[in-house]
Amino acid sequence: MSLTTLKPEYQAQEKEIQNTIYQHIDRWDDIVFSAGAGAGKTYALVESLKHIVKHHGRRLSEHNQKVICITYTNAATAEIKERLGDSQLIFVSTIHERLWELIKNHQKPLVAIHKGNLAKKIAEMEHDISTNADPKVEPKFRVYRALSQERRAEFEDIISDKLDIYYRLYDSPANKLRDGLTDVGEQFPDILKNVGNFKKIVDTILRLKKYKACIEKIDSDLDGYTEVRYESRFNRDILHRMIISHDTLLEYGQELVSQYDILKKIIIDSFPYILIDEFQDTNTAVVTIMRQLSAYSSKFGHNFLVGYFGDEMQSIYDDGIGHNLPTIHAGLVSVNKFLNRRSHQEVIDTINKIRDDNTDQKSIYSDCTGGSVEFYAYKKDGRAQIDNSEAVLNFANRYVNLWNISQENKLHCLVLTNKLVATLSKFENVHSGFTGTKYYKRFWDRTNTEVLSTDLTKLGTIPRLFFEIMNFQSKISNPRTPLESIIDRTILENASFDELSTCIKKCQELAGESIGGFVESIFNEYDGSQSSIFSQKVDHMFNGSFKSYDNFYKHVFDELFPNIDTEDESVLESVNKHVSDLLSITLEEFGRWYRFIADQQDSEIEFHTYHGVKGLEYENVIVIMENDFGRNRDKFSSFFMHVGNDTVPEEDKGRAEFMNTKNLLYVSCSRAIRNLRVLYLDDITKFDKGIKSIFHEIHCYPDC
């Protein structure tokens, strides 16, 4: 056993650091607490909250004041609430929830800001149309720009007439849209030459119209236009319907705070302490709000404190404040912690080298050795026809015996993309089945949330439907599942024993190779009668929406391929093929997807993205790396060419891309408690020096 005995010296140091934080809190100093991976950041935050309650709680209660604790995710909110226990004095929430609570009752100024935002957007669009010379914008509006005012009005009229056709054929090939809009083509031949630009023009003038109409409605106090609403379910503003989403909420919040001193006063007086978790991920607008509150409080001698807790090296998203905290909020007192409570010495040594910023961590334990870190370069064997994902699986499997991997001691394998996670977890067809649909091609950025989220409330309509089916399938195929978790209680209560046993028998007879086959077998047993418990169960599962397999099929078809041109035989054929292919995927494969989503994976090896494991820790970690990521063809290769290379100017190492790569490497490698392996899939000979500067030795896989 290791990592069991605390070093007295470091234990004392840890206590001292905590006391330093308390002293600053007691003196109302705004602070920034920085600590690397595994240092116990959340512990420090929770203890600080407890300190405030213990030493200042009575005063807070007397003045009816509260403490605000802001987290980055709902998951973190839950975690902190759990560690903190019940406290009436502390409001733990995400920034969005808290900010909306603070500003939602000030609708008058909020609507004024909203109106200003609409006006700003209108001005931007008018600028794009008429005078923007940006080579990316100008060509799109060139044809429209050449039209006279009268012709523009005529164009607008004819488009308004044809709106239904326009939207129906929006995603059809260019010629189809042209054919549908022949009237427009005849009167304005130039404008339909480039369909991409045409759509841009039409979308812009339509939006202009809506925004202008919205301003008029606000001015005349029309019903529904006297208040702004915050919509948290999707990240998209619908400004002309008075709906804002996450980013705009922060923007409005910042404007409101900076414009209205009375709001600053209200916040400071009600919430004298604000502690922020994971400050590196916090939006600039939020830090700006904090700075303004802090400045206001010192100007008028109010007691107020902001505490930032985090680690700039773990900033892996571009919209967070990252290392710019001191620039936006100057004058913070720094408290640092260079201890590590998570990993073995070998891992700590490696992550210290990655950081390379004179903040070397030391293990808090005296028995901290016993881990291992090795870097492997993958040497492709020309004869063996295996692809990268097979190589990854083979590599991982080597360690199953070596490290005694089991259900209880899992191996966690980190890769860069969800696509690869799906392939390695062996539900590639489910993933591609969804990403290949019209809906997920059009909204490709929704795929990860709607198809792969372990937060069930975020699943898309069809993924959710398939999840319910698989949930049912998995329960009936496990003989130990209690009846009431298969059949809803309201149905059970009114059932006779005879009816129930018929239902159970029917469930047992359900079969099918594929998910489509399984649903077909469900509808073979379904008769729609109220007396059949089985049919009631089916209605309950599908919300009564489907009475036959055809209903079900049509629903899947319509949701995944909305608004397709059903008149076109070839389109119809290819869409039908795609839907049946999706429904032909085996229950086994869908089962793996289901257990991934439900967080019930039974495999000894689990796959995750680098980004997805932030904040987590695992005994055994394999990090899979390659040159490219996203649009960047040489993200990691160029990082290793820079690192440990004295001829590269320092300013190059300060560039955003370099820092982001470094942070990703840091976050992924610092998840390991004991064993860490890195497997690099591309040729590393051009940057082996950089790799050696962090990992010492380069091993080869399968061999050199």
Added chain:
DNA sequence: ACCTTGTGAATTTTT
């Protein structure tokens, strides 16, 4: 030879 146009492919995560 150069420009325009249309098509298809590409990341991660949170609220």
Added chain:
DNA sequence: TTCACAAGGT
């Protein structure tokens, strides 16, 4: 949404 590239036109 943004970018790269192929196809086709001038």
